Amino acid sequence: MKINLNFPSSFQIALLLSLIVYVLAVGFTLPTNESIFLYSFQVLKFWKSGFWELLEFTLQMILILVFGHTLAMSQPVDNFLDKVAFYVKTNTHAVLFTGGVSMAGGYLNWGFGLILGAVLARKIGEIATEKRLAVNYPLVAASGYLGMLVWHGGLSGSSTLKVAEENHFLMDKIGVVTINKTIFSDFNIWTNVVLILCLILLLLFLSKKPIDKQVEVTKNRSTKVVNESKDKLGYLIGLIILALSVSEFSKVYEEGWGFLDLNFVNFILLGLGLLAFGSLSRYVSSLSEAVRGATDILIQFPFYAGILGIMKYSGLLVLIADGIVQHSGPGSFPLFSFFSAAIINFFVPSGGGQWAIQGPVIVEAANQMNISVPNMIIAFAYGDQVSNMLQPFWALPLLAITGLSAKSLLGYTFYFFLIALLIFGISIWLFV
Template identity: 55%
Template sequence: MNNRAKTFSFPTPFGLALLLSVTCIVGAIVMTKSDKISTYYYMWEILGFWRKGFWGLLEFTLQMVLILVFGHALAISKPVSSLLGKVSSLVKSNVHAVLLTGAVTMIAGYFNWGFGLILGAVLAKRIGNHAVQQGIPINYPLVAASGYLGMMVWHGGFSGSAPLKVAEPNHFLVSEIGSIPVSETILSKENILINSFLFFAILITLWLLSRKKVGFTPVEVGEDFLEVVEGKGYLGSIVGGFICLLGFGSFFENGDNAFGFIDLNYVNFLLLGFGMVTHKSLTNYTKAIQNALKGATGIILQFPFYGGILGVLKYSGLLLLISSYFVKLSSPDIFPFMTFMSAAIVNVFVPSGGGQWAVQGPVIVEAAIKMGLPAHEMVMAMAYGDQLTNMLQPFWALPLLAITGIAPKDLLKYTIYFFLVGGVVFGLGVFLAF
């Protein structure tokens, strides 16, 4: 008799979206049903709420797809490829390799998470190949893990889903909190200070980890991932340049509200322009977009289900019950920290900042209003928690794992350190600043 050991298989992100949908539906039936309504009838009513919300986030879904795809396409352009080649040639030791990868990735991730995610992975691979060719012993898994650090700074940066979404004049919570400009979120002095502390704390961590003796060299990690397109012509650069010109023109059209125009659509508009400029020909850019679309599958599949969850929360009254519970359990002094902690936990199950804001944002906003807390601070507390547990969540690491060729366990044994350091910095930042 052949007994095979049973191993626990963690649900896929799409599986978790389905599980959350079922949990929310059951919770709404149990917690909001009136005694005057039969369970069977109310179950169908709740399912109707789920169906009503299913397509409620279509605009948000497309915005999330585009911010990943446009950022990815920019990262695999030839000018960026050439720049990464020059950067990797600077590596002379393991310490150089780790610090350089980490610093470049965090800076890129702060400007755009899709760009930073792919650029970090490609840079790690380039440095790995350079180390093999030059006979430099490096800790390749640590270098690859450093290429994932953009995902721990992105939500406080210029592609942060929640702060950019609430900056729009017609976002789905505008009736509750109005439109919040990025000057109060991404560009606030508190956010800049917290991110600065995080940047240097992570670099110190990388320096300490990279000083350990290296007893091996990286394996060859394949052909150049960047050579995905080829074509001639400059029409792409012309069109892209015109788009960039229109985008930058917004800085001169808004008077005193200098950054009020920055939202998800504006960021995507500039990413489109920069991508077309760097790829030069329209053929190149089209092929780059086709390549990048493969990474957007999870967003396309999961976001309608998050919309369904939002529909159940909103129309059943479950949202009000949950927010009231938070108000009773918490106080204005500790609610920002509780928001940060809960966001970190929720991100493990909803591995998308945009999807998480769609599900958790209404609860946070409702509780914050009842406590009289500034909405912009709660948005950033949620953003910090969301990006922190990306260091434990493998969903967004899949492109990096494919490009670098390392195993998930080799990534996690280093990202756990990033998680701990980030937890201290973000936790103290939220507790002291908010």
């Protein structure tokens, strides 16, 4: 007899986590001599208090996905991908080009890199079918997902950019942590360099393997962007935004990188998008299409904020942090945080949502053990991104564009996961 098991949706998981945290808070933080019934209602009030506290963060996460996604659908980007795909002559070319473009795009912006890699993989598959080139299409598509393995240590990392803002939700615990201590730290830069080099070698090795089955990819008009509108106001607004953004870089030598936060990145992405489309009407049309991919963030983030509200106001957060400190030390805690972030990512697939839940625990424990908070933020980022290679949530846009199944990608992304797990683990063990 066949048993059908349905894995819960990401929203159902958010609801389940809310219930679990609620029960834990009632069970472990109940004050002495207080009615459990009255306290249960009080914990619900904690949930309500936290529910809307991350609205700014929610909108920032939506915009960084939507603006990046929209930019990837613009005509200049589409033309660039056409040129890259045109020079593909072998399977090795296809795999390395797609992996390189995806990682470069993902480092700049995760939404941009995700769509960029998917569209390029599709274009290469179409050209390979048309020219009868022997190309391992599932491997090419898997290479197009590699941007999600470098994004959180890159320029659109949710946790690293959030803590670089004034008045972020952990401001009273750690102050402002500028990106020169996280994204541009020697620890993060050298870890990424080693990771990318090892991934390139792995792609080279895998691309030389015999191709079991050639996948036929028919022409898909949705991968071609056509700018039909003639209004050019987008150019003017885009140039103004980019000029204002570039002017901020003049402050780097005097004031450092404090200006580079989520709002600044979103401002640049908006300017680039408007400049790339030129037409306001065409930009808004593509923006409307990209917004659909942000639905999960929109509905789930308030529930993650509610979870944080329960943990913060009930005292469960401090209780968990104290427990971690008692059962781990400065030597083991960074690796513990890395592996736990990788596991939690299966249930909370949004880096921003996960930081809202796990970040306060990491910060509290790190402060108690006198461990570098910037390095712990990077360790968390590595854990969040490494299990993306096994987590199908963010692969859904790529699967839709390439027309492949998650199973066909997993056979290759599992190798990416193992290599990254080893590199991140060793790096954290040696330097945090």
